Amino acid sequence: MVEVRSVHKSFGSLDVLRGIDLDVRAGEVTVVLGPSGSGKSTLLRTINHLEKVDSGSITVDGTLIGYRRENKASARRAFGKGGGGRRAGKLYELRERDVLRQRTRIGFVFQNFNLFPHLTVLDNVVEAPVAALKRPRKDAVAAARKLLARVGLADKTDAYPRQLSGGQQQRVAIARALALEPKLLLFDEPTSALDPELVGEVLDVMQDLAASGTTMIVVTHEIGFAREVADTVVFMDGGVIVEQGPPAEVLDAPRHERTRAFLSRGA
Ligand code: ADP
Numbered sequence: 001m002v003e004v005r006s007v008h009k010s011f012g013s014l015d016v017l018r019g020i021d022l023d024v025r026a027g028e029v030t031v032v033l034g035p036s037g038s039g040k041s042t043l044l045r046t047i048n049h050l051e052k053v054d055s056g057s058i059t060v061d062g063t064l065i066g067y068r069r070e071n072k073a074s075a076r077r078a079f080g081k082g083g084g085g086r087r088a089g090k091l092y093e094l095r096e097r098d099v100l101r102q103r104t105r106i107g108f109v110f111q112n113f114n115l116f117p118h119l120t121v122l123d124n125v126v127e128a129p130v131a132a133l134k135r136p137r138k139d140a141v142a143a144a145r146k147l148l149a150r151v152g153l154a155d156k157t158d159a160y161p162r163q164l165s166g167g168q169q170q171r172v173a174i175a176r177a178l179a180l181e182p183k184l185l186l187f188d189e190p191t192s193a194l195d196p197e198l199v200g201e202v203l204d205v206m207q208d209l210a211a212s213g214t215t216m217i218v219v220t221h222e223i224g225f226a227r228e229v230a231d232t233v234v235f236m237d238g239g240v241i242v243e244q245g246p247p248a249e250v251l252d253a254p255r256h257e258r259t260r261a262f263l264s265r266g267a
């Protein structure tokens, strides 16, 4: 579902991603751990086209996002006929309309929920499928009600975000992401802004999504969630993946000193 190859990304003189290789198979959950500033959010943002890569390539479900080639013909071949190839310096990338189309198929759940404050819970979930997928409003409303029931908020459809707890708001944000029927769901520290007693209800929803075969990449500090739900745990530090593997290896028998230090500090 996701293939990241030799991705480099700098902000000015700061090398934030220094050669990332990552594979995520359909239906699998990848949990990304790492200290603050290690490049976790930037990695998610490149996968969702919110940041451009400087070099390397990212493919999501067979669609190439960014690709560095010196030569136009090879870039055209890599993108396929009509599939992008806008030239920006030496980086060939998807055209803007293809970026937007691709982005609607990737759900992104942020630390701070990012709900529309002036819309009801129901309308927060209905908005995107109507605006981005041109779904008839009636169908979008029916689908939104089902999704809100799935995240345990059937009784909150008419509330406004400010009337909800942080855990409830985050569950609305998850329902909203699901409304676009994404192929891939990205979570960037979805429980970091929550009071401790509200973390569990959000993790439970995420665990339910994982069990139903949703492909997910989750940046989190919740080691328990990683241990229980992840197929693969990735530990990042300083813009590189230090180690990755099944939770039983990375969490319980880390091979690298930096991973050990992080886990002992975090636990
Ligand atoms: P993490 O999510 O692991 O905490 P980030 O990917 O957010 O790390 O950031 C990695 C580094 O890149 C940090 O030093 C951060 O300050 C820097 N950074 C992130 N985004 C930008 C940006 N848009 N401009 C400049 N520096 C940035």
Ligand code: MG
Pocket (backbone or CB within 6 Å): 040, 041, 042, 188
């Ligand atoms: Mg971050």
